[in-house]
Amino acid sequence: LRALATAPAARGLLDDAAVAPFPLGDDLVATHDVLVAGVHYTPGCPPEDVGWKLAAVNASDLAATGARPLGMLLGLALGPAEDAAWIDRFARGLGQAIDAFGLALWGGDTVRTPGPAVLGLTALGAVRPGTALGRSGARSGDHLWVSGTIGDAGAGLALALDPVRGGTIPPGVARDLLARYRRPAPRLALGRAMVGIAHAAMDVSDGLLLDARRMGEASGVAVEIEADAVPRSRALARWLEARPEEDPLAPLAAGDDYELLLAAAPDDEARLRTAAARSRTPITLVGQFLEGEGLRLTAGGRPLPLPARLGFEH
Amino acid sequence: LRALATAPAARGLLDDAAVAPFPLGDDLVATHDVLVAGVHYTPGCPPEDVGWKLAAVNASDLAATGARPLGMLLGLALGPAEDAAWIDRFARGLGQAIDAFGLALWGGDTVRTPGPAVLGLTALGAVRPGTALGRSGARSGDHLWVSGTIGDAGAGLALALDPVRGGTIPPGVARDLLARYRRPAPRLALGRAMVGIAHAAMDVSDGLLLDARRMGEASGVAVEIEADAVPRSRALARWLEARPEEDPLAPLAAGDDYELLLAAAPDDEARLRTAAARSRTPITLVGQFLEGEGLRLTAGGRPLPLPARLGFEH
Numbered sequence: 001l002r003a004l005a006t007a008p009a010a011r012g013l014l015d016d017a018a019v020a021p022f023p024l025g026d027d028l029v030a031t032h033d034v035l036v037a038g039v040h041y042t043p044g045c046p047p048e049d050v051g052w053k054l055a056a057v058n059a060s061d062l063a064a065t066g067a068r069p070l071g072m073l074l075g076l077a078l079g080p081a082e083d084a085a086w087i088d089r090f091a092r093g094l095g096q097a098i099d100a101f102g103l104a105l106w107g108g109d110t111v112r113t114p115g116p117a118v119l120g121l122t123a124l125g126a127v128r129p130g131t132a133l134g135r136s137g138a139r140s141g142d143h144l145w146v147s148g149t150i151g152d153a154g155a156g157l158a159l160a161l162d163p164v165r166g167g168t169i170p171p172g173v174a175r176d177l178l179a180r181y182r183r184p185a186p187r188l189a190l191g192r193a194m195v196g197i198a199h200a201a202m203d204v205s206d207g208l209l210l211d212a213r214r215m216g217e218a219s220g221v222a223v224e225i226e227a228d229a230v231p232r233s234r235a236l237a238r239w240l241e242a243r244p245e246e247d248p249l250a251p252l253a254a255g256d257d258y259e260l261l262l263a264a265a266p267d268d269e270a271r272l273r274t275a276a277a278r279s280r281t282p283i284t285l286v287g288q289f290l291e292g293e294g295l296r297l298t299a300g301g302r303p304l305p306l307p308a309r310l311g312f313e314h
Numbered sequence: 315l316r317a318l319a320t321a322p323a324a325r326g327l328l329d330d331a332a333v334a335p336f337p338l339g340d341d342l343v344a345t346h347d348v349l350v351a352g353v354h355y356t357p358g359c360p361p362e363d364v365g366w367k368l369a370a371v372n373a374s375d376l377a378a379t380g381a382r383p384l385g386m387l388l389g390l391a392l393g394p395a396e397d398a399a400w401i402d403r404f405a406r407g408l409g410q411a412i413d414a415f416g417l418a419l420w421g422g423d424t425v426r427t428p429g430p431a432v433l434g435l436t437a438l439g440a441v442r443p444g445t446a447l448g449r450s451g452a453r454s455g456d457h458l459w460v461s462g463t464i465g466d467a468g469a470g471l472a473l474a475l476d477p478v479r480g481g482t483i484p485p486g487v488a489r490d491l492l493a494r495y496r497r498p499a500p501r502l503a504l505g506r507a508m509v510g511i512a513h514a515a516m517d518v519s520d521g522l523l524l525d526a527r528r529m530g531e532a533s534g535v536a537v538e539i540e541a542d543a544v545p546r547s548r549a550l551a552r553w554l555e556a557r558p559e560e561d562p563l564a565p566l567a568a569g570d571d572y573e574l575l576l577a578a579a580p581d582d583e584a585r586l587r588t589a590a591a592r593s594r595t596p597i598t599l600v601g602q603f604l605e606g607e608g609l610r611l612t613a614g615g616r617p618l619p620l621p622a623r624l625g626f627e628h
Contacts, residue, residue: 011448014532015516016375017345017439019446022336031331032387032422032436039427061330073346075389075434108346113353115429120389122346122436125331132333134325202329218328314425 001074001091007104009071018106020071026126031061037079037116042160047086049182050119051093056184058123059101060203060258063191065132067125069101074108075120082117101188127195137200138219138263144287145262145272147187149233150208154254156181168242176235184258189279191260197271200263207253207311208261212287213295215261222292227252227299231284247307249297255312263289315388315405321418323385332420334385340440345375351393351430356474361400363496364433365407370498372437373415374517374572377505379446381439383415388422389434396431415502441509451514452533452577458601459576459586461501463547464522468568470495482556490549498572503593505574511585514577521567521625522575526601527609529575536606541566541613545598561621563611569626577603 009020156177166174216223276283297304323334470491480488530537611618
């Protein structure tokens with residue numbers, strides 16, 4: 001881990017605190033997420049993927065504000081299971097994430113616990129003053145957009161928990177779905193491109209339906225989602241074909257996709273599409289915000305009953 | 315905990331990330347420390363004191379840089395032992411620390427673990443650009459100063475582990491020593507006052523001797539400490555009187571005092587004293603930095619053998 005802390009802000013890890021110049025006049029964006037072994041990742045998860053995911057889930061929170069990543073602090077409580085080899089592999093995955101997201105390792109604290117590992121990470125970023133996106137800015141009449149594809153990570157989690165279920169689909173498809181679960185790609189470029197265009201943004205971590213409802217609640221408006229419009233990957237389509245017994249709405253309630261939900265005025269559609277294309281991120285129109293409250297689901301424009309479970313409540 | 319997050323930066327905890335204006339042109343200071351139940355605090359420790367201490371140890375790292383506190387993020391993994399009543403009491407102590415240190419609660423993450431509680435906190439601060447203090451700036455010829463008194467927290471820890479030992483001293487004295495261990499007071503005002511005067515600063519968390527040696531190592535100089543000059547409280551004197559069998563040098567190797575060690579040029583003594591007095595913090599000259607390396611101890615100017623243990627190595 002020490003070898004990753006090459007940024008000047010880390011001060012060679014000689015000191016207890018990191019010191020970094022801050023972009024003149026910008027607002028500071030700060031987020032902290034914790035992963036617990038056996039709770040937030042499966043015991044068999046490769047340590048490289050744990051390191052990547054810890055950075056990715058925090059970078060995704062920065063992405064949802066439109067912030068540029070600056071640095072991170074680690075707070076690791078390692079258990080008896082996390083030996084030197086585990087830490088080396090964890091550091092490798094973390095290092096890949098540091099390079100991919102432009103988040104430098106500034107410092108932190110590593111301690112031992114007799115319990116399961118508890119892995120915390122603080123991600124720090126900067127955004128032009130007063131422009132940070134949040135989930136409470138959606139307005140009645142706004143369109144609801146989502147990046148990438150939805151549901152892949154949920155299928156990946158099912159595969160991680162029970163690899164045998166992947167036996168009916170091609171190994172390449174199983175690999176893609178598992179990678180979406182274990183190596184989420186935070187939408188940093190899209191988030192930055194949305195500053196000044198989107199009215200609201202948040203990442204999809206607990207399920208599209210649940211998170212969209214939360215955006216509506218925070219904004220004081222109702223949200224309507226057209227199920228048939230929700231973008232699905234080819235890998236997910238293959239997965240669903242092999243499981244005709246599965247609820248076709250289940251992907252809309254699956255978590256861990258780390259795509260971005262965006263609210264924007266219909267008049268801004270062209271600007272939104274251009275900015276998203278420049279950030280090389282596909283986005284899809286999946287619904288709209290309306291006066292009132294709550295979540296409505298449609299299929300081909302007709303009302304659809306909501307599934308019993310909208311996502312991970314915690 | 316929610317009730318503590320009243321700062322605008324917390325955005326009502328609706329979002330996953332906090333957003334705060336940052337002082338124009340300042341450097342960002344960031345630190346993260348983790349406490350594990352049963353490792354970093356005793357199982358019988360009142361939850362209010364755990365909340366206070368978690369904030370205090372991090373604020374002390376800010377103090378050592380000379381930073382002004384801005385905000386904090388919590389990363390709490392709570393175990394089966396931390397029920398709603400525990401969390402209420404923890405929040406009360408944390409709230410007292412927030413008020414005392416000027417550190418606003420901006421957000422974070424709270425999760426459950428089947429193991430012992432792991433409590434992480436990120437403290438964020440700001441300092442005029444290029445002026446942050448660190449432990450590597452001491453120069454040969456500099457004086458070594460320490461704030462407050464040394465060794466009280468070590469006696470407090472002994473009392474926390476074995477209250478019976480306090481039976482031979484007045485209850486008021488035992489209370490004072492225990493409070494120094496459980497309610498450390500980070501030297502934020504002194505740290506800020508030392509910017510532009512001290513060459514180096516660090517907090518005494520692992521023991522005066524060990525931490526002073528670390529400052530010397532980081533600065534590439536030797537350090538000499540005059541044992542008789544090290545400031546002791548009246549409470550500690552009473553404690554030591556009641557324990558004639560104890561090594562009188564033990565307080566110099568005890569941790570958790572959270573005083574500041576400072577290196578400053580002898581010519582700056584008047585400025586240093588004036589600035590410390592303005593911050594209402596007593597400071598004492600306890601040694602000096604010399605060409606070479608390592609730690610030397612003297613008593614009345616004569617060499618003294620070093621104790622086998624200089625502090626908490628971890």
